[in-house]
Amino acid sequence: MPKYILLLLLSLSTFLLKAQNNQACDVKNNAFISGENLDYVITYNWAFVWTDVGGVKFKVSNDSIFGKDVYKLKGTGVTFSFYDWFFQVRDVYQSWVNPDNLLPVYYHRDVDEDGYIIDIKYRYDFDSLVAYSEVEKTRKPYFQDTVDIFPCTYDVVSAVYKARNIDFSKYKKDEVIPIKILLDNEIHDIFVRYSGKQVKKVRGVGKFKTIRFTVSLVAGDVFKEGDYLTVWVSDDENRIPVWIESPIIVGTIKARLVNYEGLKHPLKSMIKKY
Numbered sequence: 001m002p003k004y005i006l007l008l009l010l011s012l013s014t015f016l017l018k019a020q021n022n023q024a025c026d027v028k029n030n031a032f033i034s035g036e037n038l039d040y041v042i043t044y045n046w047a048f049v050w051t052d053v054g055g056v057k058f059k060v061s062n063d064s065i066f067g068k069d070v071y072k073l074k075g076t077g078v079t080f081s082f083y084d085w086f087f088q089v090r091d092v093y094q095s096w097v098n099p100d101n102l103l104p105v106y107y108h109r110d111v112d113e114d115g116y117i118i119d120i121k122y123r124y125d126f127d128s129l130v131a132y133s134e135v136e137k138t139r140k141p142y143f144q145d146t147v148d149i150f151p152c153t154y155d156v157v158s159a160v161y162k163a164r165n166i167d168f169s170k171y172k173k174d175e176v177i178p179i180k181i182l183l184d185n186e187i188h189d190i191f192v193r194y195s196g197k198q199v200k201k202v203r204g205v206g207k208f209k210t211i212r213f214t215v216s217l218v219a220g221d222v223f224k225e226g227d228y229l230t231v232w233v234s235d236d237e238n239r240i241p242v243w244i245e246s247p248i249i250v251g252t253i254k255a256r257l258v259n260y261e262g263l264k265h266p267l268k269s270m271i272k273k274y
Contacts, residue, residue, distance in 0.1 A: 029102055031164035031239050034071065035262035036060045038240060042077075045252040054079040054089060056255060058160070060262075063096060065106055070096040073157045089113050095157035102162045107155040107182075122147075122155060122182060133185055149187065150180050164239035168194070168211050190215060193228075199271065200232045202242050202257055207272040209235040210242060234269040 038058040043050050056077045063072035077091040091113065096106040104124050111118035119136040131149050136142040154162055159181055173196045181188050195212040202208060210232040232243040240263070244255040260267070 027101070027162070027165045029099065029161075029165055031237060031264065032060055032161060033262065033264045034060050034062045036264070037259070037261050038257065039259040040241075040244075040255040041258050043254045043256070045254070050254075052080065055258075060161070065096045068105060069099065070105055071099050071102075071161075072096055073161055075157050075160075088115075093157050095155050097158045097161070102158060102165070104153075104155050104158040107157070109156075120184070124149070124153075126151065131182060135185065145185055147182065147185055147187070149182060153180055153182050153187065155182055160241075164233075166239075168239075195230075197235060198232065200243055202274075204274055205242070205257055205259075206270045206274050208232070208242050209269040209271060211235050211239075234267065236267060236269040237265040238263050238267060238269075240267075 036059070040056045041052050042054045042056060044053045045051075054077060056075065059074045059076075061072045061074070063070050073095045075093040077089055077093075079089040089112070092108075092110040094108045094110075095104050097104050103126060104122070106124070107120075107122040109118060109120040115138070117136070117138045119134075121134040123132045125132070126149075129149050129151070131147045131153070133145045133147055134142070135145070159179075171194045173194055176191050176193050179190050179192065181190060192213055192215040195214055198210055198212045200208050200210045200212075211234075212230065212232050214228045214230050229244065229246040231241055231245075234240045234242055240257070240260065241255075242257045246253055
C-alpha cells in the first residue's frame with residue numbers, strides 16, 4: 001500500500017545498523033560523500049499482483065546547523081501521481097550528522113499521508129545523553145519531551161549511512177546483533193541476522209555481488225509478530241542497498257534500486273550492467 005513507502009524506509013534504516021555496536025560509535029566515514037543520490041521504486045503485492053506505487057530517494061549534501069558543519073542526509077517518499085487519488089504520500093525524513101563520527105545532531109520527520117500530518121524533531125545532546133524532542137500530529141496536541149539516549153543512538157536516517165561504514169567481514173553467518181534506535185520518542189532494540197553473500201539481479205540496473213541480512217520487525221499496525229525484513233547491499237566499499245523486501249499486514253512490499261549517482265567509490269560489486 002502507498003502509505004507503507006516510508007515505513008519501508010524506517011525498516012531499512014533499522015536493518016542497516018546491523019554492524020553497529022557500543023564499541024563502534026566513532027567509525028570514520030568511507031562509504032559516501034556529499035552529492036550522492038540513490039533512487040528506489042516501491043512495489044506492492046497483493047493477491048498475486050505486483051504494482052509500482054511510489055518512490056524513495058536518498059540524498060547527501062554539506063550543510064551547517066547550530067554552528068556546526070554537518071552532513072545533511074535526506075530521505076523522501078512519494079506515491080506516484082496515479083495513486084494519489086487513493087492514498088497520497090508526501091514524506092520527508094532528514095538527519096544532520098557529525099561528519100567525523102556520523103552521530104546525529106538534529107532530526108526532522110515531516111510526514112503527510114493522505115492528510116494525516118506527523119512532525120517530529122529531535123535535538124541530540126550526547127554529552128548529557130538526552131534528546132530533546134518536539135512532536136506534533138493531526139488531532140493530537142503539540143508536546144515537548146526529553147528522552148534518555150545511549151552513546152550509540154541513531155535516528156532512522158542516520159542509521160542507514162552509519163552502517164554503510166561497517167566492515168561486514170567481521171561477522172559470522174547467522175550472527176545476531178542487537179542495536180538501539182530512537183523512534184517515536186522511544187528507544188527500540190532491534191535484532192539483526194547476517195545471512196551471507198549472494199548474487200542479486202536488479203531489473204533495469206544490473207547484476208550485483210551483495211551482502212544479505214534479515215532484521216526482526218516491531219509488531220504493530222504494519223508488521224506482524226515474527227516478521228522480518230530482508231535487504232541486499234552492494235558488496236563493495238559503497239555498501240548501497242540494491243534490493244529490499246518486507247511483508248506487511250496485508251501483502252508484501254519491495255524496493256529496488258533504479259538510479260545512483262555521486263558514489264564515492266567505483267561500483268565494483270556490479271557483475272553486469274543492464
